[in-house]
Structures are given as C-alpha cells and as structure tokens.
Amino acid sequence: MNNSENTTTEAKASGVKEHHGFASKLGFVLAAAGSAVGLGNIWRFPYLAAKYGGGIFVLVYIILAVTFGFALMVTEISIGRKTGKSVIGAYTDMNKKFTALGYVAAAVPVIIFPYYCVIGGWVLKYLTVFTIGGGHDAAQNPDYFNNFIGGNIEPLIFLIIFIGITAAIVLMGVQKGIEKISKIMMPILIVMTIAVAIYSCILPGAVEGIKFYLVPDFSNFSINTIIAAMGQLFYSMSLAMGIMVTYGSYMKKDISIEKSTRQIEIFDTGIALLAGFMVIPAVVAFSGGDPTAINQGPGLMFVTIPKVFDVMPGGQITGIVFFLLVALAALTSSISLMETIVSIVAEKFKIGRKTVCFIVLGFSLVLGCLSVFGYGMWADFTIMGKQLLDFFDFFSNSILMPLVALFTCILVGYVVKTKYVEDEIMLNSEFKAKHLYRVMVKFVAPVFLLLIFIWSVFMPAL
Numbered sequence: 001m002n003n004s005e006n007t008t009t010e011a012k013a014s015g016v017k018e019h020h021g022f023a024s025k026l027g028f029v030l031a032a033a034g035s036a037v038g039l040g041n042i043w044r045f046p047y048l049a050a051k052y053g054g055g056i057f058v059l060v061y062i063i064l065a066v067t068f069g070f071a072l073m074v075t076e077i078s079i080g081r082k083t084g085k086s087v088i089g090a091y092t093d094m095n096k097k098f099t100a101l102g103y104v105a106a107a108v109p110v111i112i113f114p115y116y117c118v119i120g121g122w123v124l125k126y127l128t129v130f131t132i133g134g135g136h137d138a139a140q141n142p143d144y145f146n147n148f149i150g151g152n153i154e155p156l157i158f159l160i161i162f163i164g165i166t167a168a169i170v171l172m173g174v175q176k177g178i179e180k181i182s183k184i185m186m187p188i189l190i191v192m193t194i195a196v197a198i199y200s201c202i203l204p205g206a207v208e209g210i211k212f213y214l215v216p217d218f219s220n221f222s223i224n225t226i227i228a229a230m231g232q233l234f235y236s237m238s239l240a241m242g243i244m245v246t247y248g249s250y251m252k253k254d255i256s257i258e259k260s261t262r263q264i265e266i267f268d269t270g271i272a273l274l275a276g277f278m279v280i281p282a283v284v285a286f287s288g289g290d291p292t293a294i295n296q297g298p299g300l301m302f303v304t305i306p307k308v309f310d311v312m313p314g315g316q317i318t319g320i321v322f323f324l325l326v327a328l329a330a331l332t333s334s335i336s337l338m339e340t341i342v343s344i345v346a347e348k349f350k351i352g353r354k355t356v357c358f359i360v361l362g363f364s365l366v367l368g369c370l371s372v373f374g375y376g377m378w379a380d381f382t383i384m385g386k387q388l389l390d391f392f393d394f395f396s397n398s399i400l401m402p403l404v405a406l407f408t409c410i411l412v413g414y415v416v417k418t419k420y421v422e423d424e425i426m427l428n429s430e431f432k433a434k435h436l437y438r439v440m441v442k443f444v445a446p447v448f449l450l451l452i453f454i455w456s457v458f459m460p461a462l
C-alpha cells in the first residue's frame with residue numbers, strides 16, 4: 001500500500017475526512033506552518049513593530065503568542081480533529097446555537113484572501129523587477145513603490161497572476177499542492193531570512209534600529225500596542241477564522257496536538273522576529289532614525305528591503321531569491337486561505353470542488369480589484385479614514401477575529417466545557433499546559449477579547 005492509500009484508510013478509520021489526510025506528521029506541522037508563515041510574518045509584523053513602539057510591541061506580542069495564541073490554536077485544531085469538519089459544520093456539531101459563529105469565522109478568510117493576493121502580487125512585482133535588473137531603481141527612487149501601487153493596471157495584473165497560481169494549486173488538491181511546497185521551501189526561507197537579517201544588522205547605523213526593536217520602551221506603550229499585537233497574532237498564526245479547524249480535520253489521531261502547536265508557534269514567531277531584524281535596523285540605518293521612515297506602514301518592507309540589496313554585494317541575486325521565497329511563503333498561506341473557503345462552500349452547498357474553485361476565484365478577483373483601485377484611482381475614497389485594503393485588513397483583524405475568538409472561548413469554556421478539547425488532546429499524550437489552558441480559555445482570553453473588541457469598535461484610531 002502506498003503512503004497516500006495508507007493515509008486515506010486510516011483517515012476513514014479515525015473518522016477524519018477522506019482524501020485529505022496529511023501523509024506524515026511533519027507534513028501536518030509544515031503545512032500548518034506553511035499557512036501560518038507568510039506575508040503576516042515578513043511584511044506585516046515588521047511594519048507593525050515599527051509603528052507601535054518597537055521593543056514594547058515585540059514583548060507584548062511574544063507574551064500573547066505563548067499564552068493566548070497557544071490556547072486558541074490548540075482549541076481550533078482539536079475542534080477540527082474531533083468533529084472532522086470544517087468550521088461551520090464543526091461549530092454546529094458542538095452546539096447548534098453556535099452555527100452563526102461558524103459563518104462569521106468562515107467570512108474572515110473571504111475578506112482576507114483577496115487583499116492578501118493583492119500584496120502577494122506586490123511581491124511578484126518586486127521579484128520581476130529584481131529579475132530584470134531594476135532593483136537599483138526601486139531602491140533609489142523614493143516614489144517607486146507609491147507609483148506602482150497607484151498605477152491601477154500593473155498591480156491588477158500581478159494580482160491576477162498571484163491569484164491564478166493559488167487557484168491552480170488548490171485545484172490540484174491538498175496533498176500534492178500544500179505538502180510538497182511547504183517541505184521544500186520552509187527551510188530555505190529560514191536560512192535566507194537569517195542571512196539578510198545579519199546583513200541588515202551590520203549596516204552602518206543599524207545599532208540604533210536594533211535597540212529600538214529589542215529594548216522595550218514603556219513610554220511607547222498604549223492600548224493600541226496590545227490591539228495591534230493581538231490582531232497580528234490572529235493573522236500570523238491563521239487563527240480565529242476556521243483555518244486551523246479545517247487543518248485539524250485533516251490531522252491524524254496519533255499526532256500530538258500540543259507539541260505540533262508549540263512547533264508551529266515557535267516557527268511562526270521565530271520567522272516574524274527574524275523578519276523584524278531584516279527590516280527595522282535597515283530602515284533606521286538608511287533614514288538616520290527619521291521617525292516618518294519608520295512609520296511608513298504597509299509599504300515598509302517594499303521600500304526598505306530593495307535598499308539593503310542595493311548596497312549588498314550580490315544584491316541582485318539575493319533580491320531575486322528573497323522575493324521568490326517570500327512569494328512562495330505568501331503562496332502557501334494564500335493556498336490555505338482559498339482551500340478553507342473552497343472546502344466550506346463545497347461542504348455547505350454540495351457543489352463540486354472544481355466549480356467552487358472557479359466561483360471563489362471570480363468573487364475574490366472582484367474584491368481584490370477593490371483593494372487595488374483603493375490605492376489607485378479610488379484613493380480618495382476612504383472608510384473610517386482608511387483606504388480599502390487597510391479597511392479590509394482592519395475589519396477582519398481587529399473586529400471579526402476578536403469576535404470569533406471571544407465566542408469560541410465562550411463555547412469551549414462554558415458550553416461544551418474545556419474537557420471537550422482536553423480529551424481530544426489527551427488521546428495520545430498528556431496535556432502539559434492543561435491548567436494554563438483552562439485559565440486562558442475561561443477567564444483571561446474572554447475578558448481581554450471583549451475589551452479589545454469594544455476598544456476597536458469605538459476607538460478605531462489604529
């Protein structure tokens with residue numbers, strides 16, 4: 001019997017969905033890490049860390065990741081594996097009254113996926129630019145990035161390419177698509193990130209940046225630091241949107257949920273921290289500590305990294321490899337986003353996967369256009385003071401995700417009780433962090449999430 005037949009048989013026996021089981025333990029961790037590690041780590045984390053106070057943001061993020069992020073990820077994977085369903089079915093199985101929560105969770109990837117692909121397209125643009133030798137221009141021309149995103153047609157073309165590649169891989173199916181790509185690219189990405197980070201840190205003037213990034217300055221702390229760190233945590237670890245539920249439903253019963261979660265968490269946070277070392281010291285080095293340079297927002301990586309490559313020996317080749325790897329990391333994440341949407345729609349409406357893929361593709365392209373043009377010809381149109389892409393990002397990360405996480409905690413902590421999750425975890429190992437888990441899910445997380453939600457809705461000054 002070959003490997004994949006084996007998986008299918010075992011999957012059937014354990015009640016996990018057919019066709020989709022991961023072939024190996026490493027396969028699961030890598031695929032889940034592949035979903036988690038993406039633009040969130042490399043593009044979003046550094047710009048948020050820069051914007052929300054440097055070291056203090058990093059500290060808050062790490063504390064949240066090992067407590068909160070851990071508890072939520074364990075919960076979602078367990079729910080998925082226990083029910084064998086993706087998010088709507090899973091929440092309904094747990095308690096009929098929580099079906100709506102499943103729908104809200106399912107809506108999150110629908111909002112994120114299109115704009116995620118827009119940024120994936122930006123990465124492809126920079127990959128192309130470096131390949132054809134335009135890296136120097138991208139580094140030296142201060143308006144390069146803004147001219148590009150303001151250009152309507154070009155970002156649209158790159159969006160179409162990125163979303164097209166994602167859709168093609170999802171059409172091929174989970175096993176072949178995700179597992180193979182993750183296994184090859186993850187280790188290379190880590191080595192590459194370390195190399196660029198080291199180079200960035202030895203640039204003249206980078207020391208100030210390293211200090212800013214590592215030493216927490218409590219005067220930079222505000223409630224916004226926590227909100228931004230929390231939203232980033234959800235985003236980066238692919239939480240509060242049903243993704244880990246879907247992945248859990250593909251996971252075999254003999255894999256330790258606790259250990260896998262720790263591994264994914266370390267992996268994900270490690271790469272984010274490294275990406276910060278890559279971007280932040282370099283921004284400070286090149287701008288002489290100018291705060292407006294640090295505060296650039298979404299463009300930070302695209303503006304700064306080409307400058308590093310411009311002064312680096314062998315910068316063009318490094319640039320090509322770097323953007324290629326970032327594109328791949330983005331791709332494994334966008335695949336997981338699309339896969340989640342497709343599996344939910346296919347399960348709910350009993351339509352074939354292929355048809356669903358095309359429907360999701362079309363719909364996402366339309367939404368993606370909104371984000372593209374929101375930086376281009378509709379740049380004057382804002383919602384709550386935000387351009388469209390930023391609004392989608394804010395709405396999903398700071399409003400919907402805390403809401404989903406809050407009700408998931410209520411469901412697990414008070415309705416089905418934490419034993420529901422604990423039993424699933426203890427099927428094959430002890431649950432070392434059980435007490436921490438209970439306290440997090442029942443008390444700390446709900447209170448905290450409620451506060452965050454209220455703050456985000458009423459004081460959306462982020």
Ligand code: PHE
Pocket residue numbers: 035036037038039040041109112235236237238239241243333334336337
């Ligand atoms: N976690 C991914 C990242 O860090 C993004 C993502 C968000 C992927 C939501 C899937 C779902 O880039």
